[in-house]
Amino acid sequence: MIGVTVAVTAQVTLRGVTKVFPAAANVNPVHALGPIDLEIRKGEFFAVVGPSGCGKSTLLELIAGLTAPTAGEIEFEGHAIGDNVPEGVGVVFQEDACFTWLNVIENVEFGLRRTTIDKAEKARRAAAVIEMMGLRDFARSYPAQLSGGMRQRVCIARTIVAQPRLILLDEPFGALDQQTRLLMGDEILRLWRQTGATVFLITHALDEAVMLADRIVVMSARPGKTIDLVETGWPRERDSRIVERENFGALTSRLWKTLREESLKTMGRAG
Amino acid sequence: MSRLRLYQITVVAGFILLLEALCLSGVIDKITMPAPHIILRDLFLMLLAGRYFDEIGKSLVNVLVAFASAYLVGVIIGTILHGHKTTREILDPLFATYYAIPVFAFYPLFIVMFGLGDGPQVLIGFMLAVVAVIMTTLNGLDRVSPVLKKTARVSGLNALQTARHITLPFCAPYLLTAAKLALAYAFIGVIGSEFIMARSGMGYEISYAYTNFDNATMYPLILLILLLSIAANSLLSRWERMLLVRRGQA
Amino acid sequence: MRPQENATFRNTVVLIVGLFLFWELAYLVVGDVALRSPWQTVNFLGKLMQTDLFWLHLADSLKAFAVALAIAVILGLLIGFALGLHRLSGEAMEPMLVALYSIPKITLYPIILLAFGIGISAKIAFGAIHGIIPVALFTLNAVRTTRPILIKTGRVLKLSPAVMVREILFPAAVPEIFTGIRVGFSLTLIGTVLGEMFAAQRGLGYMLMSAISLYNIELIMSVTFLLVALAASVNMALLVIDRRLHHG
Numbered sequence: 001m002i003g004v005t006v007a008v009t010a011q012v013t014l015r016g017v018t019k020v021f022p023a024a025a026n027v028n029p030v031h032a033l034g035p036i037d038l039e040i041r042k043g044e045f046f047a048v049v050g051p052s053g054c055g056k057s058t059l060l061e062l063i064a065g066l067t068a069p070t071a072g073e074i075e076f077e078g079h080a081i082g083d084n085v086p087e088g089v090g091v092v093f094q095e096d097a098c099f100t101w102l103n104v105i106e107n108v109e110f111g112l113r114r115t116t117i118d119k120a121e122k123a124r125r126a127a128a129v130i131e132m133m134g135l136r137d138f139a140r141s142y143p144a145q146l147s148g149g150m151r152q153r154v155c156i157a158r159t160i161v162a163q164p165r166l167i168l169l170d171e172p173f174g175a176l177d178q179q180t181r182l183l184m185g186d187e188i189l190r191l192w193r194q195t196g197a198t199v200f201l202i203t204h205a206l207d208e209a210v211m212l213a214d215r216i217v218v219m220s221a222r223p224g225k226t227i228d229l230v231e232t233g234w235p236r237e238r239d240s241r242i243v244e245r246e247n248f249g250a251l252t253s254r255l256w257k258t259l260r261e262e263s264l265k266t267m268g269r270a271g
Numbered sequence: 272m273s274r275l276r277l278y279q280i281t282v283v284a285g286f287i288l289l290l291e292a293l294c295l296s297g298v299i300d301k302i303t304m305p306a307p308h309i310i311l312r313d314l315f316l317m318l319l320a321g322r323y324f325d326e327i328g329k330s331l332v333n334v335l336v337a338f339a340s341a342y343l344v345g346v347i348i349g350t351i352l353h354g355h356k357t358t359r360e361i362l363d364p365l366f367a368t369y370y371a372i373p374v375f376a377f378y379p380l381f382i383v384m385f386g387l388g389d390g391p392q393v394l395i396g397f398m399l400a401v402v403a404v405i406m407t408t409l410n411g412l413d414r415v416s417p418v419l420k421k422t423a424r425v426s427g428l429n430a431l432q433t434a435r436h437i438t439l440p441f442c443a444p445y446l447l448t449a450a451k452l453a454l455a456y457a458f459i460g461v462i463g464s465e466f467i468m469a470r471s472g473m474g475y476e477i478s479y480a481y482t483n484f485d486n487a488t489m490y491p492l493i494l495l496i497l498l499l500s501i502a503a504n505s506l507l508s509r510w511e512r513m514l515l516v517r518r519g520q521a
Numbered sequence: 522m523r524p525q526e527n528a529t530f531r532n533t534v535v536l537i538v539g540l541f542l543f544w545e546l547a548y549l550v551v552g553d554v555a556l557r558s559p560w561q562t563v564n565f566l567g568k569l570m571q572t573d574l575f576w577l578h579l580a581d582s583l584k585a586f587a588v589a590l591a592i593a594v595i596l597g598l599l600i601g602f603a604l605g606l607h608r609l610s611g612e613a614m615e616p617m618l619v620a621l622y623s624i625p626k627i628t629l630y631p632i633i634l635l636a637f638g639i640g641i642s643a644k645i646a647f648g649a650i651h652g653i654i655p656v657a658l659f660t661l662n663a664v665r666t667t668r669p670i671l672i673k674t675g676r677v678l679k680l681s682p683a684v685m686v687r688e689i690l691f692p693a694a695v696p697e698i699f700t701g702i703r704v705g706f707s708l709t710l711i712g713t714v715l716g717e718m719f720a721a722q723r724g725l726g727y728m729l730m731s732a733i734s735l736y737n738i739e740l741i742m743s744v745t746f747l748l749v750a751l752a753a754s755v756n757m758a759l760l761v762i763d764r765r766l767h768h769g
Contacts, residue, residue, distance in 0.1 A: 064425065066421055066424060066425070085424055085425050085427065087427075089425070090425070091421070091422075091425045093418045093421060093422070094418075095416065095417075095418040096418070097418045097419060097421075097422045099419075099437070099440070099441075100441075100517075100518035100519060100520070101440040101441065101443065101514075101517070101518060102440075110426065110436075111426070113426050113427065113428070114426060114427040142517055142518070142519075143519070144516075144517065144518055144519025144520075145519075274609065275609070275612055275613050278609060278610070278613035279613050279614075279616075279617060282613070282614070282617070283617075302635070303632075303635045303636055304632065304635065304636075360528070360532050361532045361535050361536050361539070362536065363529075363532060364529060364532055364533040364536055364757065365536055365540075367757075367760060368752075368753045368756045368757055368760070370704075370707065371704075371706075371707030371710075371711075371752050371753065371755075371756035372707075372711075372748075372749050372752050372753055372756075373710065373711045373714045373715065373748050373749070373752060375711070375714070375715050375718060376714065376718075376726075376729060376744075376745045376748045376749060377745060378718075379729050379730065379732060379733045379741045379745070380555075380741055380742065380745055382733060383555050383733070383736070383738060383741060384551065384555040384556070455622075455623035458623075458625055459623075459625040459626075459627075462625045462627070462628065463625055463627045463715065466627050466628075466630070466719055467627075467715075467718050467719050467730070468730070468733070474627075474628075477628065477631060478631075478719075481631040481634070481635075489631060493628050493629070493631070493632070496624070496625065496628045497624055497628065500623055500624045500625065501620055501623075501624065504620055504623045505620065508616075
């Protein structure tokens with residue numbers, strides 16, 4: 001076969017990255033992750049699955065710059081990430097991170113803190129994102145008055161209003177019911193296409209990963225290493241109806257086969 | 272009006288009416304206590320005539336000084352302790368036991384050390400209030416969830432900005448609770464000390480009136496103190512509740 | 522001792538040593554004009570405890586305290602149970618009880634004195650009103666917040682009401698009630714001593730106040746020290762039990 005080189009820009013590169021949490025009172029040091037080699041391409045939708053405790057969240061925090069690797073290098077757009085969150089990176093956490101003392105507009109505008117645009121422009125952008133996330137009717141409500149799903153939407157809005165080039169999502173739909181999850185999945189895909197950002201998603205739901213991602217990496221039990229990389233090959237224009245495709249079942253089974261063994265290892269250790 | 276409010280008003284009104292009936296019928300004699308409406312009238316006349324304004328003012332100033340110093344010092348110490356785990360753990364038994372100790376027992380000692388002026392009373396008020404402020408501040412700071420701190424870092428905030436834009440607004444309800452407690456304790460400490468031994472102030476006037484069988488002065492002043500402390504407590508509670516309701520923490 | 526109790530014990534020892542050092546330091550700075558050193562104080566206390574007068578005053582205080590505590594606990598439990606079981610009453614009365622908590626109760630003492638006269642009954646009444654509110658509030662809360670799932674479990678097991686109260690509801694409520702009694706204990710003690718400081722003819726609080734007129738610094742410091750040490754140690758002991766009840 002003729003080799004065709006397609007130039008893909010790597011946006012995030014991990015080389016030999018390891019994370020060991022140092023010993024604390026009554027706790028031994030924990031080798032949480034690695035060594036890991038990984039490459040996330042610009043503009044792709046990348047998912048990570050793995051058994052609980054395998055270090056998925058740690059991986060996300062390393063890429064976000066919230067914590068530094070014990071060994072190895074991480075680069076975002078060619079620059080090394082140390083202990084600082086690089087500009088252009090947005091994070092949506094699993095827990096509810098809404099500021100309960102601000103209403104929805106104020107929460108979203110907070111996401112523009114790092115930028116130097118003027119007040120009027122901030123208001124305009126916040127309004128646009130609120131519209132995009134379907135929150136217009138709740139703009140002046142407080143998070144306490146909203147459901148779990150809506151609060152998560154506020155957090156997503158707050159993240160994307162700054163137009164990040166890389167969006168990290170740490171099991172963002174973990175606390176939601178199944179129906180809401182599926183709807184949010186469609187919304188994430190829509191956002192991904194509209195913003196053109198790279199999306200990095202951590203999830204424990206295999207069908208969610210296969211439905212949403214271009215590439216999926218499977219992690220082993222702790223200490224987490226990458227043990228499989230799956231390419232879904234889906235077209236960019238897709239939504240939850242992708243589950244009807246023939247490939248869908250095959251891909252999900254492949255993930256589960258690898259994952260099942262790792263999950264058993266984790267359970268055995270915990271039990 | 273809700274059933275709850277109705278219930279509460281009925282209880283209070285019923286109690287006052289009961290007292291009134293007992294007094295008017297002579298079951299409670301005049302020497303022990305005048306009828307409620309007479310106490311109210313005497314208080315009204317007293318305030319109208321401006322009597323005891325100096326003494327009332329003096330007590331309130333002392334309460335405010337005790338309150339303000341306890342609040343300031345308490346919040347600062349609480350914030351510092353929050354970052355120093357070992358010191359905090361050592362002081363923990365002190366905080367746990369503090370309100371079981373008769374702080375008033377130190378009053379004679381303070382009189383000996385500082386003389387019979389305003390100092391000992393304010394000091395007792397301060398001592399009673401400060402630990403409640405420290406404990407409430409620590410409690411509030413403990414509850415700032417990790418996800419909020421991570422959000423601060425992702426938003427590029429430095430330590431000072433995080434404190435101003437995230438920690439402070441989050442802890443606002445707790446700071447209000449601390450103020451409520453500090454005011455109540457400062458009140459108890461200052462007025463209580465004036466009762467036991469002092470040369471001026473509301474507590475002293477009540478004590479003096481008691482020794483001189485002056486019910487017409489004593490009861491109105493007692494009523495005034497009750498009304499003032501309940502009013503202050505209710506106002507701060509209402510404010511506290513407003514903040515909690517907005518945040519869904521009620 | 523469990524590891525957590527070990528840590529608390531160690532912290533308490535360090536704390537006590539620290540407090541004594543602070544006391545000694547204060548004495549060195551201020552001097553004999555207003556203070557005595559820890560050693561002098563304990564020494565004097567020892568001598569004091571050999572006099573009959575001391576035990577007379579102590580007995581009076583303890584008698585008043587014991588009766589006040591009994592009244593506070595019994596009435597507090599009754600009020601707490603009644604308000605806890607009747608939803609509307611509980612919801613309505615709770616904020617009022619909390620408001621009563623914040624008033625300087627010593628302002629009510631002259632009224633009590635007028636009603637009971639100067640003597641042990643007034644001290645008992647005064648101590649009791651201090652303790653009754655926390656016992657009532659904690660009991661009210663314990664009864665009111667009994668998790669419905671426990672009641673459902675009782676029903677599923679077809680337990681009679683009496684058995685349900687004895688085997689499920691009461692044990693579930695005990696930790697919270699005990700905390701109320703612990704707080705009530707301390708506050709009743711404080712109330713009794715406070716009453717004695719204001720107007721009494723016997724008791725430790727009275728001893729403290731008479732020491733001022735005699736300018737007897739040793740006496741002031743020993744009685745203060747005794748009161749603080751007693752209150753603190755009993756409360757710590759109760760706290761250990763309280764923690765065991767809540768986590769056991």
